[in-house]
Amino acid sequence: MDELINKRINEVLKGNQDSFEEIVLLFQNRLYHVCYRMLGSREEAQDIAQEAFVRAYSNLHTFDQKRKFSTWIFRIATNLCIDRIRKKKPDYSLDAQVPGTEGLDMYSQIAAAEDLPEEEVERMETQERVQYEIGRLPEKYRSVITLRYMEELPLQEIADILDLPLGTVKTRVHRGRDALRKQIGTM
Amino acid sequence: MTNCPNEVVQYMHEYLDGEIAPEQEQVLNEHLATCEECQKLFDELSDAVALLELADPMQAPVGFTEGVMARLPQRTQQKKKTGVNRWLRKHPMLSAAALFLILMSAALFSSYNTNEQFSVTMQPNLIIEGDTVVVPAGEVVKGDLVVKNGDLRIEGQVDGNVTVIRGEKYMASTAVVTGNIEEIDELFDWLWYKMKTAFKGLAPDKTENQDTE
Ligand SMILES: [Zn+2]
Numbered sequence: 369m370d371e372l373i374n375k376r377i378n379e380v381l382k383g384n385q386d387s388f389e390e391i392v393l394l395f396q397n398r399l400y401h402v403c404y405r406m407l408g409s410r411e412e413a414q415d416i417a418q419e420a421f422v423r424a425y426s427n428l429h430t431f432d433q434k435r436k437f438s439t440w441i442f443r444i445a446t447n448l449c450i451d452r453i454r455k456k457k458p459d460y461s462l463d464a465q466v467p468g469t470e471g472l473d474m475y476s477q478i479a480a481a482e483d484l485p486e487e488e489v490e491r492m493e494t495q496e497r498v499q500y501e502i503g504r505l506p507e508k509y510r511s512v513i514t515l516r517y518m519e520e521l522p523l524q525e526i527a528d529i530l531d532l533p534l535g536t537v538k539t540r541v542h543r544g545r546d547a548l549r550k551q552i553g554t555m
Numbered sequence: 556m557t558n559c560p561n562e563v564v565q566y567m568h569e570y571l572d573g574e575i576a577p578e579q580e581q582v583l584n585e586h587l588a589t590c591e592e593c594q595k596l597f598d599e600l601s602d603a604v605a606l607l608e609l610a611d612p613m614q615a616p617v618g619f620t621e622g623v624m625a626r627l628p629q630r631t632q633q634k635k636k637t638g639v640n641r642w643l644r645k646h647p648m649l650s651a652a653a654l655f656l657i658l659m660s661a662a663l664f665s666s667y668n669t670n671e672q673f674s675v676t677m678q679p680n681l682i683i684e685g686d687t688v689v690v691p692a693g694e695v696v697k698g699d700l701v702v703k704n705g706d707l708r709i710e711g712q713v714d715g716n717v718t719v720i721r722g723e724k725y726m727a728s729t730a731v732v733t734g735n736i737e738e739i740d741e742l743f744d745w746l747w748y749k750m751k752t753a754f755k756g757l758a759p760d761k762t763e764n765q766d767t768e
Contacts, residue, residue, distance in 0.1 A: 385627065392620045400615035414616055421623040498610045517607035523572065542568040548603040549596075 373437045380428055392421050395438065398519060399445050405514040406449040408503040416452055420445035442519075442529045446511055453507050504551055509544030516541055559593055560586065567597050571604055659750060673705040680711075686722075692729050699734065718748065 373394070379387035399420060404413035423444050424431075431440055483504065492500060505513060515526045527537045566583040569575040575583070587594045675681065675688050678696045682689040688702050692710035699715040700707070706723040709730040716734035717724070724738055739748050 385624075388627070389620055389624055392623050396615040396619050396623075397613065400619065401613040404613055405610075410616070414619065414622070417615065418619065418623045418626060422626045422628070425627050494609050495611055498606060501606060502610075513607065517604070518610055518612075523574075538568075538572070541572065545568065545571065545600055545603055548607070549599045552603055552606065553599055 370436060374433045377428060377431065377433065377437070380425070388421075388425055391424075391437075395441055396421075398438075399441060401518055402442065402514055403445055403449055405499070405502055405518050406446070406507075406510060407452060408499060412452065416448045417445060420448055423448070436525075436528075439525060439528045442515070443531065446515070446529060450507060450511065501548060501551055505544060505547055509540055509547055512537055512540040513544040513548070559590060563590075563593055564596070567593075567600060571600060656750065659746070659753065672703075674701075674703045675705065676701045690730070692727065720748075 373391060376387045376391050380391070396417070400413055400417045403417040403420075404410060407413050407416065420441060424441050431437065484500070489497065489500065502510060502513065511530060512526055515521045515529060516523070521529070523537050523541065524534055526532075526541075527534045530537065532540075560582075562579075563583060563586050566575060566579050570580060570583060587597055673686050675683070676699060678698060678700065680691065680694040680696060681700075682691055686705040688700075688705060688707045690696055690700075690707075690709045690711045690713060694711035696711070696713045697715065699718070700713050701718045701720070702722055703720045704722060706725070707717070707719050708725040708727070709717070709732065710727040711729070712731040712733075714733045716737070717732050718737045718739065720739045722738075724736070726732075737748065
């Protein structure tokens with residue numbers, strides 16, 4: 369797989385733009401899925417996932433072919449998603465600590481979707497409910513939970529994608545699971 | 556959970572991450588069997604994971620790839636560039652000629668516009684009447700004759716080529732021209748004429764015919 373991708377990458381670097389299409393086809397579903405889970409909107413997911421590919425194309429010469437391409441493209445995409453999430457609510461003082469949230473700052477709090485009335489949540493179909501609960505997670509947890517449970521990636525790969533120490537990723541997965549448990553439990 | 560070992564919750568997460576050691580798993584199981592509170596917490600965490608695992612995988616929408624390709628920077632520019640490069644590599648002679656033509660056009664376009672004045676290649680036996688050049692009857696002009704922005708009337712003989720640029724040419728019944736006769740009126744003709752004169756030094760002129768009227 370990696371060999372094939374590197375072959376295509378080298379073709380693109382030599383000026384054959386069409387080879388990039390094959391790279392897009394190989395990763396488009398996974399990238400779109402991750403963006404959708406992070407952003408909760410199909411339109412935004414398409415926009416950001418496509419932008420991620422465009423950025424990858426423009427910076428392809430910087431990609432180290434000894435590394436995994438999937439890690440690299442997922443990093444570009446998750447960074448774009450996080451930027452988009454943070455830009456959505458620019459009114460808050462982002463560095464302010466939120467009381468009683470274990471050292472989380474506004475960055476991770478603002479991302480949470482608005483809570484809906486209990487009856488409305490109960491009427492949701494399964495898929496809608498899953499996305500609703502993911503969307504309510506603070507952004508810090510949402511990215512690790514998405515990569516862990518939607519993409520089923522190993523913790524070390526998630527650490528590489530998010531450029532975080534492995535210990536931090538583990539802690540966030542634990543806290544993310546616990547946050548989700550509390551969300552569901554309050555229903 | 557006040558009497559529970561501190562590490563039990565940690566073990567739950569390690570279990571859910573699939574990273575728990577066998578001895579610790581045994582500790583966890585033994586505790587859960589005796590502690591209702593921890594069992595409840597563990598069930599809730601497992602439910603949260605189970606909910607996530609219900610999420611369906613998703614496909615990128617139709618046209619996704621095309622959208623990416625259309626958004627790539629300078630796509631058309633790059634295509635054009637490689638196209639021209641390929642063409643240049645395939646046709647080195649044509650490319651040189653094309654480049655020459657472009658450079659000449661640029662240079663000559665200005666000279667076409669600025670050289671508005673009447674001029675003629677002066678030969679000893681020519682007669683000038685206002686803006687008309689006359690080759691008198693019985694006279695022989697040796698060499699090429701070029702008249703610019705004026706008329707030419709030939710009654711005698713010219714041993715060479717005759718060119719009239721933006722002017723009229725009158726040939727009397729007695730006229731003899733040994734070379735080519737050309738009249739140039741349009742810009743394109745003018746360029747073509749200049750090209751030919753420029754190339755004359757490079758390639759021999761094969762068209763040597765007599766033109767008499
Ligand atoms: Zn216990």
